Amino acid sequence: MHSILDNTPDTSGTLFVVATPLGNLEDMTFRAVRILKEAALIAAEDTRHSRKLLSHYNITTPVISCHEHNEARVAEKLILLLQQKKNIALITDAGTPCISDPGYRLVSAVLPHDIPVVPIPGCCAVAAGLSVAGLPTDRFLFAGFLPRKVSHQEQAIQALADQPATLxxxxxxxxxxxxxxxxxxxxxxxxxxxxREITKLHETFIRGPLSSIIARLDPHIPPKGECTLFVTGAKAPEKLSYRDLESLIQDRVAVSQQSTADLAKEISQQFHVSKKQVYDTILKFKP
Structure with missing residues (x-):
């Protein structure tokens, strides 16, 4: 069995960022269990929530609370312990810390002190759900939680409209x-x-067009459990040959009342071609 200190400097302790199960306790890795047992301290998002996991694996390591409201303050204490060569494990309620979970402030505060930060990989709702979503996986964009205010949410969605990656x-x-x-x-x-409820007892996957998913969601009774929604990215824009582009521009010029600049901008955005190329072509057909 390797020691917790293998391949890490001995000038300070190490902060281990440990992924924990999304729901099913059997998804804990052997390495994660060992790290939590050998650490001097566990920093947990919710100590009461984490007790179930720790008890299941007979982990008796002391636990301290580290969540979004106290993370900056707790980071100072944890850095002092790390500088005293104490190893600390960071966990959240479920999944991988820092992925729409607490942890970013702690990690960013630790790094300037040349303290090693080591990931202990495991569960992540993004990877778990994407693997069975039946959507393209060659590239994806994690948007996380969008703004709650409707106008801000709509702006965020609009900014993703042309993104070809799975959202x-x-x-x-x-x-x-x-x-x-x-x-x-x-x-x-x-x-x-x-x-919904990935890896848990009532795990559910609803696949199909957005309209069919909406139809299966009761507008009055929300589903139970955290939700992850995967949406196909934008289709690649249709490519026009230069001859087809010229023909299209000629037709637009004949009926459009827009200025040359506005028309060039509209066509270039619509067909993803050079604005200068469109502008120069418009001038050829303008009377």
């Missing part, structure tokens, strides 16, 4: 249906997958 959103059960409705209104009725 991944986290959302609470109460707001998942309105989110799906706004996504469909702005992005169109794209193929999607709603993952």
């Amino acid at each position: 991944v959103f986290y959302e609470s059960p109460k707001r998942i249906r309105p989110l799906a409705e706004r996504l469909m209104a702005i992005l169109g009725d794209r193929q999607a997958c709603l993952a």
Whole structure:
């Protein structure tokens, strides 16, 4: 068995960022269990919540609370312990810390002190859900939790409209249906997958167009459990040959009342071609 200090400097302790199960306790890795047992201290998002996991694996390491409201303050104490060559394990309620979970402030505070920060990989709702969503996986964009204010949320969705990667959103059960409705209104009725309660007893995957997912969500009774929504990215824009582009521009010039600059901007954005190329071509056909 390797020691917790293998391959880490002995000038300070190490901060281990430890992934924990999303729900099913059997998803804990052997390495994660060992790290939690050997650490001097465990920094947990919710100490009461984590007790179930720690008790299941007979982990008796002392635990300290480290969540979004006290993270900056607790970081100072943890840095002092790390500088005293104490190893600390960071865990959150479920999944991988720092991924829409507490941990970023602690990690960013630790790094300037040349203290090693080591990931202990494991569960992550993004990877777990994407692997079975049935959507393209060659590239994806993790959007996490969008702003709650409707206008800000709509702006965020609009900014993703042309993104070709599969989109991944986290959302609470109460707001998942309105989110799906706004996504469909702005992005169109794209193929999607709603993952709920991943790895838990009532694990559910709803696959199909956004419209069919919305139809299966009761507007009055929200589903139970955290939700991850995967949505197909934008299709690649249709490519026009130069001859087809010229023909299209000629037709637009004949009927458009827009200025040359505005028309060039509109066509270049619509067909993803050079604005200068479109502008120069418009001038050829303008009387």
